[in-house]
Amino acid sequence: MVYFMEYKELENCKLCAWECGVDRIAGEQGVCMMGIPEVASCQLHPAPPQSYTVFVSGCNFRCLNCQNWEIAHYPCNNSKIKGYMKPEHIASIGVKAIRSNAGQLIGAERFFFSGGSPTVSLPWIEEVVHHARIIDPAMKVNFDTNGFPSKQSFQRILSFSDSITFDIKAYNDETHRALTGAPVEPVLQNVTEMAKHKDHLWEFRILVIPSIVDLEEIQAIAEFLAELDETLPVCFLAFRPNFCLDSHPGASGKLMGDAVSLAQKAGLEHVNWTGFTDIPGKIHSIPSRFQEKYIHEHAGYAAYCAKQVGCKQTHRNCKECYYQNSCELKAYNPSSMY
Numbered sequence: 001m002v003y004f005m006e007y008k009e010l011e012n013c014k015l016c017a018w019e020c021g022v023d024r025i026a027g028e029q030g031v032c033m034m035g036i037p038e039v040a041s042c043q044l045h046p047a048p049p050q051s052y053t054v055f056v057s058g059c060n061f062r063c064l065n066c067q068n069w070e071i072a073h074y075p076c077n078n079s080k081i082k083g084y085m086k087p088e089h090i091a092s093i094g095v096k097a098i099r100s101n102a103g104q105l106i107g108a109e110r111f112f113f114s115g116g117s118p119t120v121s122l123p124w125i126e127e128v129v130h131h132a133r134i135i136d137p138a139m140k141v142n143f144d145t146n147g148f149p150s151k152q153s154f155q156r157i158l159s160f161s162d163s164i165t166f167d168i169k170a171y172n173d174e175t176h177r178a179l180t181g182a183p184v185e186p187v188l189q190n191v192t193e194m195a196k197h198k199d200h201l202w203e204f205r206i207l208v209i210p211s212i213v214d215l216e217e218i219q220a221i222a223e224f225l226a227e228l229d230e231t232l233p234v235c236f237l238a239f240r241p242n243f244c245l246d247s248h249p250g251a252s253g254k255l256m257g258d259a260v261s262l263a264q265k266a267g268l269e270h271v272n273w274t275g276f277t278d279i280p281g282k283i284h285s286i287p288s289r290f291q292e293k294y295i296h297e298h299a300g301y302a303a304y305c306a307k308q309v310g311c312k313q314t315h316r317n318c319k320e321c322y323y324q325n326s327c328e329l330k331a332y333n334p335s336s337m338y
């Protein structure tokens, strides 16, 4: 086994709010189930902020709607990834790509770390940034987060990031757990911290999912953000059928417009939306005895969807779950259903 001195903290991993304390170098697995940091893919990416994007494998959430599930749920599926890459190597090829004609044509000017959840690979990312800034001291960096780094990790992320794209999955804890498998409180704490450092914020991103994250959740998120600072930038993303929700309908254009209006009414000044809309799909009817276990109807619906692909828990909390390391949801492959 390769030994990584610079990643010693992976021997007692507390990088994210799960604070598993496992020895990832020795093969112990926390919620993310990752060992050493591994790259899934890396390429120039034209979506704002234009960048050289590094998709790092592994995630600390188990979201029903994951659009990058092949990357996020590695190593529980057979996805082909690049694997471990030396930080100085990826720094060098990333800077070259950004400076290339193709990079300049799309306006690329930064590294963008995404996943999965890049928090799981934070010490490796810090090394990449260090080496990229040896080559170009002005090199910008964007960090993409699901809001679940530990408090200490979030300070580290703030210290080297020029911009942060920050996903808020839901506001109500019951809905957040049902959708992601994780509690919402650490996310809301990091949202509050992010608002204090809004010069580092690219935007908060909220995925609008019919019957799960729709107007009730959006109102709660918008009021929470507006209370912190009405000038925080927010972008609503239209859900497209994916992963466990691959037969779920996409968000309608009307729902996206209503989300923006609601957020503006809550006081937010910089709100927009993006994405494809009105993709057909089916909302299931849920047995009332199942729904009765949940305060929020949306949480009940999401929990029902999780159950359909093998989640064994009524109220998801992946860290406390007995099936954490043999999770059917994490190993789910929607393409095998056709």
Ligand code: SF4
Pocket: 013, 014, 015, 016, 017, 018, 019, 020, 021, 022, 024, 029, 030, 031, 032, 033, 034, 059, 060, 119, 120
């Ligand atoms: S889930 Fe978070 S704390 Fe647990 S092993 Fe993975 S990165 Fe570390």
Ligand code: SF4
Pocket: 062, 181, 310, 311, 312, 313, 315, 316, 317, 318, 319, 321, 322, 323, 324, 325, 327, 328, 329, 330
């Ligand atoms: S079975 Fe357990 S680990 Fe898997 S998604 Fe459900 S709660 Fe999380």
